[in-house]
Amino acid sequence: MLLEVEGLCVNYGHIEAIRDISFGVEEGTIATLIGANGAGKTTTLKTLSGLRKVRAGTVKFEGKDITALPPYERVKLGISQSPEGRGIFPGMTVTENLDMGAYVRTDRKSAAYREDVERVFTLFPRMEERRTQVAGTMSGGEQQMLAIGRALMARPRLLLLDEPSMGLAPMLIQQIFGIITEINQQGTTVLLVEQNAAQALKRAHTAHILETGEIVRSGTGAELAGDDSVKAAYLGGDV
Numbered sequence: 275m276l277l278e279v280e281g282l283c284v285n286y287g288h289i290e291a292i293r294d295i296s297f298g299v300e301e302g303t304i305a306t307l308i309g310a311n312g313a314g315k316t317t318t319l320k321t322l323s324g325l326r327k328v329r330a331g332t333v334k335f336e337g338k339d340i341t342a343l344p345p346y347e348r349v350k351l352g353i354s355q356s357p358e359g360r361g362i363f364p365g366m367t368v369t370e371n372l373d374m375g376a377y378v379r380t381d382r383k384s385a386a387y388r389e390d391v392e393r394v395f396t397l398f399p400r401m402e403e404r405r406t407q408v409a410g411t412m413s414g415g416e417q418q419m420l421a422i423g424r425a426l427m428a429r430p431r432l433l434l435l436d437e438p439s440m441g442l443a444p445m446l447i448q449q450i451f452g453i454i455t456e457i458n459q460q461g462t463t464v465l466l467v468e469q470n471a472a473q474a475l476k477r478a479h480t481a482h483i484l485e486t487g488e489i490v491r492s493g494t495g496a497e498l499a500g501d502d503s504v505k506a507a508y509l510g511g512d513v
């Protein structure tokens with residue numbers, strides 16, 4: 275397992291946002307956590323990035339206990355997050371935002387670095403067209419793509435994506451999920467947190483349903499997508 279989460283509990287004061295969750299992410303796969311508003315999806319990802327402290331439990335990356343590591347040390351190990359609500363630097367250009375994503379790297383003058391910028395531009399041709407545009411003036415979908423591109427600039431082994439489809443038009447949602455699958459096929463392991471359960475289950479190798487801070491169901495994406503109670507609760511009865 276690339277990532278192993280065991281008995282994780284996270285609180286905000288007295289509120290138990292995450293209660294005793296355990297799951298693993300196999301190297302090379304897409305795993306997804308789906309759930310309604312307030313289920314604890316963002317809290318889980320923030321905890322994996324090192325932005326929230328755990329009350330109990332452990333997080334292991336490649337077998338190493340990283341529960342107490344600060345965020346930048348996790349980025350160095352290969353864990354990179356594209357946050358909910360995009361979180362790009364609005365006053366900087368597209369290129370400057372991509373450079374910020376690579377802040378832990380020491381090879382910014384190298385050919386490998388330029389190749390990674392090219393890789394982001396190949397995945398997101400719109401970013402290349404807009405390389406000198408100030409990020410805050412881009413559309414919501416473009417900002418979402420930039421946020422994912424920026425996370426890729428750290429060369430992650432594990433990419434954490436918080437609701438990449440949020441607020442996007444249906445066509446753009448298809449496109450973003452297609453790109454996520456492509457990123458995975460190029461060798462990056464992905465943990466995807468989503469309210470768009472239909473798309474997430476379609477793309478994911480493994481899936482977990484989070485309800486009020488607890489994992490209530492786990493299976494392959496296809497198993498959960500085909501399950502009647504999952505369909506009724508998360509897929510609007512269709513799919």
Ligand code: ATP
Binds near residue numbers: 290316317
């Ligand atoms: P959404 O899809 O709406 O973003 P989510 O599944 O990502 O929801 P979280 O944002 O992780 O859910 O929230 C989990 C629980 O923790 C919720 O009950 C929420 O109100 C609470 N919570 C989140 N952030 C804070 C905070 N800073 N202070 C207090 N409670 C918080």
